[in-house]
Amino acid sequence: MTAILGISAFYHDSAAALVVDGEIVAAAQEERFTRKKHDEGFPQHAVDYCLSEAGLTPAQLDFVGFYDKPLRKFERLLETYLSYAPAGYRSFRKAMPLWLNQKLYMPRELRRGLRNEYTGRFVFTEHHESHAASAFFPSPFEEAAILTLDGVGEWSTSTMGTGRGNRIELTHEIRFPHSLGLLYSAFTYYTGFKVNSGEYKLMGLAPYGEPTYHDLILKHLLALKDDGSFRMDMSYFNYCQGLTMTSDKLHRLFGGPPRKPESEVTQREMDIAASIQSVTEVVMLKMAAHAYQTTRLSNLVLAGGVALNCVGNGKILRDGPFDNVWIQPASGDAGGALGTALFIWHQLLEKPRTPQKPDAQRGSLLGPSFDDANVSNFLQSVGAVFEVSPSDDDLCEQVANLIAGENVVGWFQGRMEFGPRALGARSILGDARSEKMQTVMNRKIKFRESFRPFAPIVLKEYVHEFFQMAADTDSPYMLLVADVQDTIRESEPTETARGFDKLRQRRSQIPAVTHVDYSARVQTVDTERNPLLHRLLTTFHTHTGCPVMINTSFNVRSEPIVCTPEDAYRCFMTTDMDVLVLGRHVLKKQEQPNQMSEADRQNHLDQFELD
Structure with missing residues (x-):
């Protein structure tokens, strides 16, 4: 051994x-x-x-x-x-x-x-060897082109190479300070979000804006070549020598200083987010095309922090030259x-x-798990009121009905996920058909910005019916974005709607997971990787005719995803979550004797004051 x-x-x-x-x-x-x-x-x-x-x-x-x-x-x-x-x-x-x-x-x-x-x-x-190894060796491919994209390692910021059999070889690189990841993080900083954690917010904000600064970025900040390599004009940035990401020269170019954190998000920030997202997608597509032209391999694997940009990943899969793309679910430093x-x-x-x-x-279910005895002992120790379902079938029947009744359910099952996404082990689930669910879950459960989109889980066998993806497309790690199908859309964009006004428009039969640009970050569910989640979703489909639910991470703003039953119970009791499911143990909020007072709840909410 x-x-x-x-x-x-x-x-x-x-x-x-x-x-x-x-x-x-x-x-x-x-x-x-x-x-x-x-x-x-x-x-x-x-x-x-x-x-x-x-x-x-x-x-x-x-x-x-x-x-x-x-x-x-x-x-x-x-x-x-x-x-x-x-x-x-x-x-x-x-x-x-x-x-x-x-x-x-x-x-x-x-x-x-x-x-x-x-x-x-x-x-x-x-x-970047570590990133490349994490991308290729667990992948299902005998051989593949490799792209790693992040902020910076030692000197490399992006690399390209190949994986064959039991070996990887990196043949091309872009070196510091020229970095796609740091470019994106600079605009994360400039729009008032926290570097190394707010990049998700910038990507989620982009559809509310127009890429009006796209050409400005390419003209002044980035000299981009056809092969996806580039050089940045470092006079616009401050991360090499200072404690901030951007310089006064960039601030003048974009008409003002960085947005102050927690201040109002304006149309300017939305347009900047749309612009840097658009530029990032162009760079990623050019890099992917060059990787294909160089290797002539039909498979591509991705890792590095930029590989968590699921909109860019979706563009590579849909518009790029590769037949298959596999992305490391823990693409960042972890x-x-x-x-x-x-x-x-x-x-x-x-x-x-x-x-x-x-x-x-x-x-990617590689973390700790907790057996029923452990869960029962903990719940009894805190005086929780719960019932235990006699079987997985009974559990899925009960929970599917609760979700169909617009209850928000904390779902804690088996081994914890490795990587930044909740994949059905430490998840909060809701009804994707509900018009109010996005706002309710953002404001009352997650304590985060109302513009943040939620991702759908969908039975893999139905993915092509609800999203513009090929039949049986495998997207188990929530790392690909696709548009919802025309057949389930319910409106066309209103030309006069701008910014957050777009949130008021119902867009599809699954409005809670349809972003304002008709896109969704799709997670497919199959029996092999997560049989219990597949059973729950199948039961929900049987009852409602809809094989889609909301799946978001089991945490609140500024906290990591829950790990233990104690973490999950604390999150449940300090939010407006309706139901908690720990293994086969089911807790309903209105039955709990130790609920927070309104004063304590408000004090808790104040810790998560939103933009």
């Missing part, structure tokens, strides 16, 4: 992943355990979980891998600061203590995190932990690889 632990840490979204004899056994992000969103510390809890899942101790590990090369990253930081000196002194002074006290001594930090029990070697893969473990197994140890169908990611 060969056990390999992969770790990502000390930058953004720390995680651990365990591979045993080439099989993915466990993977989890540290934030889920510490409840600190995007926790960047050493992933102690995630490491401990992965080892316990396999029944191993640190001493029994054969290899430990880290997802990038810290010394090369430090070299890039020093060269960048020297290039901009003395302008970058404040940023330099802020960064250096962490590097000099911790990041330059990574073996020491890793051994400490493994309780000094691990005595083997550490393997440091390059950042997925690097998995990538480095798989890289060690296949590439360094030269172990053979047999592609698995539908993939080797196991539905």
Whole structure:
């Protein structure tokens, strides 16, 4: 037996992943355990979980891998600061203590995190090698073109290459400071959202605007070539030398300073969001076309933070040259932990690889689970009122009827998801046919901006009937956007409707998951990856004639997705969620004796004040 632990840490979204004899056994992000969103510390809890899942101790590990090369990253930081000196002194002074006290001594930090029990070697893969390995090795393809797109690793910001059998090879790169991920993050910052977490908001905001600044961006900020490579005019940006993303020169070009966080979102921010999203899609399509022209392979795999831009992914699948596209569900830095473990197994140890169908990611349900006894003991300890369904069939009948009655249901089942999306294990479910559900769930459950769209889950066998996707399209990880079918649309765009006024228009038979541009971020559900969710959705379809539900992550704004029954119960009791389902345990809000007072509820809501 060969056990390999992969770790990502000390930058953004720390995680651990365990591979045993080439099989993915466990993977989890540290934030889920510490409840600190995007926790960047050493992933102690995630490491401990992965080892316990396999029944191993640190001493029994054969290899430990880290997802990038810290010394090369430090070299890039020093060269960048020297290039901009003395302008970058404040940023330099802020960064250096962490590097000099911790990041330059990574073996020491890793051994400490493994309780000094691990005595083997550490393997440091390059950042984009980790992304590429996470994209190709779990994919269902024998060979594929590879694209990795993110902010920055050591020096690379985007890479292209191939995967064949048990090997990957990266042949092309774009280097720092020219970065599609940092370009998108700069506009995330400029529109008043938080870098490294608000990019989803920028993508969701884009359909409310018009890409009026598209040409301006390409004329002044970005020199884009036909192969998708580009150079940025760095005089418009400040991330190399300062503590902000954009410079005064960019602010003048776009007519004003960055939007203040939590202030009103105006049509200007909507148009800027639409413009940078449009430019990003153009770049992604050009890169994909060049990858195809270079490799002549029919399959493409994607990873890196930009690969979470599901609108761009959908454009590549629909308009690009590839027959098949597979995207790593944990495409950000967390997925690097998995990538480095798989890289060690296949590439360094030269172990053979047999592609698995539908993939080797196991539905990305790689986190901890909690049995019925654990759930019952907890619920009894807090005095919760609950009933237990005698079977999965009875449970699905009850929950399907509750959702059809416009109840919002917290759904907590089996192993937790690895990656940023809830995929039906730690989810909040609702009726996609309800006109009020988007606003209710955003404001009263998620405590977030009302413009944020919700994603649909759909039985895979019906995906082509509701969305403009080919029959049996596989989109299990909620990473592809497609338009709803013309046959279920109920209105055409109103020319006079602008901005958030677009929200008032009913657009389809599933209005709660149809965005204002008639698009949806689609998750297909099949029996192999998530049989219980498939059974619930099938039951709902039988009762309502609709094989589509809302699926959003089980959390509130600024908090990570829930991990434990305790997390789920606390979220349930402090929101206006109607029902909580923990395994076969069903709790109804109106039956609970420990409900919050209105004063306590308001105090809690004040923590999540919206824009």
